[in-house]
Amino acid sequence: MSNEAVLREYMNTRTQVTYDDIDLVAKYILEKVKCRPKLGIICGSGLGKLADSVENKEIIPYSEIPGFPVSTVPGHEGKLVFGTLGGKNVILMQGRSHCYEGYPAQKTTLPVRVMHLMGVKTLFVTNAAGGINRNYNIGDIMIIKDHVNLAGFAGVNPLVGPNDTRFGPRFPPMSRAYDLNIRQLALRLAKGMGFGDFIREGVYSMMVGPNFETVTECRLLQIVGVDATGMSTVPEVLVAKHCGMTVFGMSLITNMVIMEYDVENTANHEEVLETGERRSKDLQKLVTAIVQELELN
Numbered sequence: 407m408s409n410e411a412v413l414r415e416y417m418n419t420r421t422q423v424t425y426d427d428i429d430l431v432a433k434y435i436l437e438k439v440k441c442r443p444k445l446g447i448i449c450g451s452g453l454g455k456l457a458d459s460v461e462n463k464e465i466i467p468y469s470e471i472p473g474f475p476v477s478t479v480p481g482h483e484g485k486l487v488f489g490t491l492g493g494k495n496v497i498l499m500q501g502r503s504h505c506y507e508g509y510p511a512q513k514t515t516l517p518v519r520v521m522h523l524m525g526v527k528t529l530f531v532t533n534a535a536g537g538i539n540r541n542y543n544i545g546d547i548m549i550i551k552d553h554v555n556l557a558g559f560a561g562v563n564p565l566v567g568p569n570d571t572r573f574g575p576r577f578p579p580m581s582r583a584y585d586l587n588i589r590q591l592a593l594r595l596a597k598g599m600g601f602g603d604f605i606r607e608g609v610y611s612m613m614v615g616p617n618f619e620t621v622t623e624c625r626l627l628q629i630v631g632v633d634a635t636g637m638s639t640v641p642e643v644l645v646a647k648h649c650g651m652t653v654f655g656m657s658l659i660t661n662m663v664i665m666e667y668d669v670e671n672t673a674n675h676e677e678v679l680e681t682g683e684r685r686s687k688d689l690q691k692l693v694t695a696i697v698q699e700l701e702l703n
């Protein structure tokens with residue numbers, strides 16, 4: 407059996423993935439690519455076209471990486487793309503896995519720890535989300551300033567379990583999870599590009615899904631100050647902050663959630679993907695400009 411097959415089989419048997427396991431996966435990937443990125447980007451539903459802007463690509467399908475969770479959702483290609491974007495080395499995840507696919511939160515976030523051990527210091531997270539804020543419109547881009555981990559209220563949190571301090575502390579703070587400097591830079595660049603009418607800043611919340619929310623759930627989210635809701639991102643941010651990364655996040659408002667009882671239209675994944683397609687060029691432009699201006703440490 408090849409070393410690769412041995413590692414794949416070993417990772418498949420792991421119920422509790424350790425620091426050393428993740429280090430093995432990181433080293434496995436680094437052996438396959440020349441690129442050494444300090445910036446990681448995770449693409450949400452229908453947003454994988456961001457990879458079109460990456461130059462000098464080196465691509466590894468998730469299915470080839472031992473222990474990597476493979477997305478089963480349309481709009482998530484499942485490829486790790488290395489290359490340059492805005493003149494910087496990046497690693498871009500074309501699609502993610504979600505807890506609702508049956509993966510434990512620790513598994514959906516394994517790629518973030520792998521990136522960390524590969525030397526990534528800054529993480530961009532993107533997602534498709536339903537607009538709760540009634541001033542928002544479909545197609546708005548929301549810079550995330552904070553989140554509500556509703557899934558965490560029900561015990562879904564990737565940091566639950568034994569804590570390895572080589573990753574980070576037992577009790578990591580989350581009060582400044584989304585980097586202020588990058589948020590300000592993104593807002594300034596978006597306005598300069600003429601995106602002022604559809605750039606927003608707001609609060610994201612995560613429920614596990616896979617069902618879209620009930621009317622009363624959406625009303626509850628509105629009361630607590632949530633602007634957009636989705637089914638991902640928060641676990642990744644928790645893990646990234648835990649290991650000391652700088653985090654920046656954006657939600658594309660792909661649909662407006664239904665807040666009135668007994669109306670006919672309903673949320674659906676097709677609309678989510680269509681909106682992603684429509685805004686993909688603008689998102690590519692914005693992300694590239696941010697990366698270009700970013701000072702990476």
Ligand SMILES: O=P(O)(O)O[C@@H]1C[C@H](O)[C@@H](CO)O1
Pocket residue numbers: 449450451452479502504532533534535615636637638639674675678
């Ligand atoms: O991966 P993200 O959070 O962008 O995907 C959202 C949430 C569900 O996976 C899906 C619903 O349409 O889009």
